[in-house]
Amino acid sequence: MKSSSKAAHVSVYHMLCEALGRELTAQERFAVLALTADPTLLATDPEEHSTTFDAESKPPENWRDRHPTDNEVEAVSILQAGIKGHLVQEILEASKPGTKDNLSASKILLDMWPKVKSDADKHAVFLLCYIIEHSERKDELYPCQQDEWTKITFADYSVPLPDTTNSWVLVFREVFHIPKEMLLLPKVYSPIPNNLLHIINNDTGEELEMIANKPADHVYKPNKLGYTFVAEAITPESLPVGAKWRMRLIGSREPLPQPSHERPSNVFTVKEFRDYYIPSNKHLICRYSVQVTADVLGTVYFQTSHPDVFIHLSILDQEKKVAGETGKGFVIIPVFCFLANTVAASSYRDDKNQKGLSTQDKGIKVVDVPQQIDGKDNTAGKSVPLSDQYHPPTETMGHKYVVQAEVLYKSWDLDESQLAFVHKLRDLEKNELRALSRSSFDASLSPSTQKLINTSFCPKMDFTAFIRRLKDSPVLMDSQLEETRRMKHLEKIQTYSLVREKILECRKQDELNRKELLRYQLNVYENMQAASRQHYQKFLDSCKAFNSRQMAAVEKQALEGAQQAAPEKTTPPSAAPQKPKKGVKSASKKK
Structure with missing residues (x-):
């Protein structure tokens, strides 16, 4: 438990530094030592307190480029031990309630406490996380840390997309500083599909790896100059109203990288x-x-x-x-x-x-x-x-x-018309250089010498082949002509707008007509199906009725035939009984 208590004491020191946003002064550090009553905190962290010397603390000239002797090392060790023992006694004395040093330390701690209390939950979490991370038996004492791998934290940074006539725009550029080594994944959300995010390590100048033009997840390590995030985009002809570009930094732990500005930079000079x-x-x-x-x-x-x-x-x-x-x-x-x-x-x-x-x-x-x-x-x-x-x-x-x-690779070939245009540009450039040289030369000559050279040796250059003309004679561009030209330009724009609106209206009406025609065709088809089903049902009913009549007629005929055949079988013949009667009569007559 000794290592855990030391981690708790150190966490108090770092939590106060985090709350104040700076390193503690000597008096504040002594107050923390009195609070924890732990003199072992006197041992400073070599990473936080480097041994670099400023201009005032440089060693004397006679101490440079030499190694201390054994006696000097022993003397320094004795001094350090004495100073440490004195400080330990002062810390233990200040940790006793009611003493003068204890009252002074209490006042200093009370002055620092409002900063901690202003965001108590945040600083409590920082305190607990520091204790867990720096405990030697953290796996045994804090099994809850195994849940950390299932957690993520993120922060969003959004800027409005600039409404510009340029197709390419610089959307976002900001420097982020990494407080601790962490796994980080940037995710971009933009209404513009053609956008790209670059991440540059400012210490090395190298751009981080990308997969399919998107930044890959990367383990970011703390450095001196931070990482620059630069976002570019190819904008369409028209942007949605209020369109915004948003970047989400997803990390494996807190705190996340901090930008160098409170508000991300998205307004630039072009x-x-x-x-x-x-x-x-x-x-x-x-x-x-x-x-x-x-x-x-x-x-x-x-x-x-x-x-x-x-x-x-x-x-x-x-x-x-x-x-x-x-x-x-x-x-x-x-x-x-x-x-x-x-x-x-x-x-x-x-x-x-x-x-x-x-x-x-x-x-x-x-x-x-x-x-x-x-x-x-x-x-x-x-x-x-x-x-x-x-x-x-x-x-x-x-x-x-x-x-x-x-x-590169002679990849820009020009056709004949482009080459002809290039030759004109070259000739024009040569003529301009000659004219400039002549003007510089003329400025250094006297007027009489200039007149002699102009009339004798320097014929006038003809630049008419390089001048584009719309009229036979030049016209001075005054304010009235400029206003007339501007009004004509506005009329053309208005005419184009009216024609465009008319075409769009016609297209919209055509679309409505197509939809109406589609609905009409669907109704006709449904009516045809209903009529077909009706006719089919009538046909079925007629067939059933006809079949019923036929079956009834067949049954009737069969019944009548059966009725006719029944009397013939049941009635005796009339000739058989009459013959015996006649015989009897004849026999009686004979008697």
Whole structure:
């Protein structure tokens, strides 16, 4: 029972820490020792109290890089034993009622008690669970713990789905911290079928295993930076009113992972860029320079108009790849930490393929690098500041981030019309570069020299082939013309809306007519079946009546025949008796 009582005493200490939400001070710790009257609690847990030194507690210079002598070790052991004995006497004295130290400890415990009493059931459960988990004979003393494997606990986190014109949206991104090792299964409930949940270990930068595009159950272990949960979705043309995305974390024990914010993050700043793909020898689609002024946690998403293109999206720091991911038609880096040069750092996702980029208006600026921009692509990023977030390991070097996408396996082939368009874009780019160079050169010359060069050596460039015209002569776009054009556009929209409503109404009426026709046909069919059954019944009745009459006639004939045959058998013949009478008469006459 000694080990069980010690576990109970330690559980009181940890329960008070849980109730206060912090470590106990020296006075509070002494009050707990006086309450339990257990001096063995003086032995601190090496995991909770590490032996790291701060700037003020570093050893003197003459003690560095040397081992203590035997006399020094003996002296330290004597000092530690004396201090421990003194503390034990103080604890035992404070545990006696009525003493000065006991009254002081009682006052400190009374000050801490309201925090415990505010949620007594929760702290009582914590106390009992701690005693059971840390008892040496828990299997023998607490057989009820065998029921734990049949229990589960869960917590729900829901956010509204954003109503946006973009097909791809970042729905949810939050960092969860694991208090204890546990088996955890995330379950997503969403009205949008095309959604995906990524889970990244922030310490290693690795994404957890997925089965059929869904996170598998995994034993989560406590770490320093937590786990980032990132949810993305492909939205349909219209979302249901009040649609919400919900994630349920199902765990095997309490407490469940705690998010870094009270409310989950679902509102992000988006930067989107679109351009055309121009093939190049390096197979680059685009390169964007990212200028970071504040630490930003971001997500990068890249998409091409060609769904069968193999893309590799990467993030470079000082032209060294720190994150990358490969995809087909689209690719996303779920999480990346962009660090400002004031506190230079390397990405926590080093040499790991990723999918996505995130930016923030006040913390990041994206500049197009002068490279051949490939493909009509969509890049969308969403981010939040790194306050209350994790911070990856830092290094003493500046940062120069570049986000680039490249085509793999020569999987983006262009047809003739697309190649012709690419050639026009290249010619236009060359002409623009020449014009810029000429303007820079002209700015450095005197007016007379500029006039001489313009008239003698620099013929005017003809850009008419690259200008799209709707009229023969240009027209100034003033406010009146803009208002007229806007009204025409609104009229077209209204006309389209009216036609659409009319078509929808006609379709609805056609559907009602089809349903009415179906009901009419069913009624006709039922009436035909009823009439058929009626005629069939009449026919059966006629057959039965005819059969009855026939049977009656046959029976009557048979009866009459039997009646006629009966008298012939019962009546004697008349000639036989008359002959003897005549003989008698004749005999009498002879006499």
